[in-house]
Amino acid sequence: MRLLLGLLLSLLLPLIALCAEDYYKVLGISKSASDREIKKAYKAKSLQYHPDKNPGDESANTKFLEVTEAYEILHDKELRGIYDRGGHTAVERHKQGGQQHGHNPFDVFSQFFGGGGRFGGERRGPNVEIKVAVPLRDFYNGRDTQFTVEKQAICEKCEGTGSADGQVDTCSTCGGRGIRIQKHQLAPGIYQQVQMQCDVCHGRGKTIKHPCPVCGGRKVVREQETHDLHVERGMPHGVRITYENEADASPDWVAGDMLVYLVEQEPQLGKEDDERTDGTFFRRRGKDLFWREVLSLREAWMGDWTRNITHLDGHVVQLSRKKGEVIQPGTVEIVQGEGMPIWHGEHSEGAYDMEFGSLHVEYVVVLPDQMDKSMEKEFWGLWEKWRKKKGVDLHKDSGRPDPKDHDEL
Ligand SMILES: [Zn+2]
Ligand SMILES: [Zn+2]
Incomplete structure (x- = not known):
């Protein structure tokens, strides 16, 4: 054949x-x-x-x-x-x-x-697995980038022969078999035969008179290799990309595959991928994004505010409340279509209309350290109005025992 x-x-x-x-x-x-x-x-x-x-x-x-x-x-x-x-x-x-x-x-x-x-029938080297960290921004926008890994490559100088002059001889000690038979005398007239790896050619069956100066006769070298990486929009955290036959190479085997796992880089304060300096970032879970928005007590209670959130591709998502619209602390607002792009599997780009998950905005309300007199008056007034309207009993609603009940105990 x-x-x-x-x-x-x-x-x-x-x-x-x-x-x-x-x-x-x-x-x-x-x-x-x-x-x-x-x-x-x-x-x-x-x-x-x-x-x-x-x-x-x-x-x-x-x-x-x-x-x-x-x-x-x-x-x-x-x-x-x-x-x-x-x-x-x-x-x-x-x-x-x-x-x-x-x-x-x-x-x-x-x-x-x-x-x-050749492929098939030949020995195959091991696969190698590596992780490449990518910022969330790249998972959102997609990106063509590169990464560098160190690998074992076949020496270019000697083209994997290990020889400076291309001359490779059959080992004269073992006759090319890579093994030697040694006889041990156990007792007079009784011998044991032991098979040993040939120590002249280290079992390879071949010897080199003039080793290659680059690889020292080892046939392989360690080198840095840079690969292109195409991050598709919406690829999930931990997605595996296969680089066929890019694992460690050797003249003795067909190189295995390099399996690259894309993981999400932790956002770092003060770096380029920092969204804001107050420590709020987009977080991803599957196709959805999460965002914490901080409101002052006045905003949460009185409404009448607007926020412009810069999304991962720079477009602006506007959040707002009209005057009088109250937001309870911990409220989560779901904004449809502002989550992650939905990925349909490798090489599916362009085959589907781009769809997006949702953005979950959690509102965190911060209380002021101090309240000035006018604010206090204003809040108490509002509080009383609201309490009367709803019929809220402070003790009952907070789960504390009503003082009236104490007498009965
Ligand atoms: Zn030998
Ligand atoms: Zn070499």
Whole structure:
């Protein structure tokens, strides 16, 4: 099967070279793309079109080869220069004049994802889980951002061979088996055979005379990698986004997935995401938002006030009461349509009309430290009026025993 595919590929390669499309177009990048952008585009497209992921799909195979060819030219500074000046013909002329480029496309793939460039049947590395904290503002508005993680990557210098000159030998101590049989004499004439890992090649069966100076022969390096992150409007706290085959890479396995959990960043006082300096913030629960609004005693009791709340995208939600409209402390007002955008699952953006949850405004009433004489008179007057109208008995309504009842006890 592999042989057949190899044959097919070798037949296809010259065909592609003839009708090659613009390399930048193939990778979907601009002429000024950075090295990082070229790599990123190659990784995404080669994963998408990998023959093992598209069995029997000829057009995917062709795309996979095109993407590989484009990457091989553009990531090489010299070849990119030649291509930029003279296009395909110049690159072809250069190739004929000297060194051969053009790896096995699976080797190129393997430089990023390991496992000999193949899926299925190969060993798979572990998945990795990470948390990325995002401010509530981004969950509300949606945002394209980036995050950086440290990961194990295949050494670029030696392309994962671990060797400075590309030379890898079969271990002469174990004959490439990675194990040695040791005989222990337990008693005269009685031997025990013990299987041990070969200590010369550490069980790999291969030795390297000149280790790669970058990775020291380990084939892999630790490096920082920056990934794009698309936060969709209304994504829930704890949502999982899968970055296929972006976990630790190794030539010995196909890299596992990187699972990114988006969590809500705690609002910080005095920082950019601070809504107000009095310590009131939007809080989220599912599709709803919560807000505490502080009223003075006079406002709660007399009404006649207006508040302009700046929402997470900057629009203003106006709250108000007319003169004489009382608000009891702890009252919760529900404003429909001012909560979080409702998310319908990954990649569903644009498929639904945007709908929103509700905003729950809790009113907190603060009492004044001191009351001036006129205010006191005003309040007592109002209080008496209200008490008479409602027939409220202070003792009864507060749950305290009525003094009258004491006599009977
Ligand atoms: Zn060995
Ligand atoms: Zn190396």
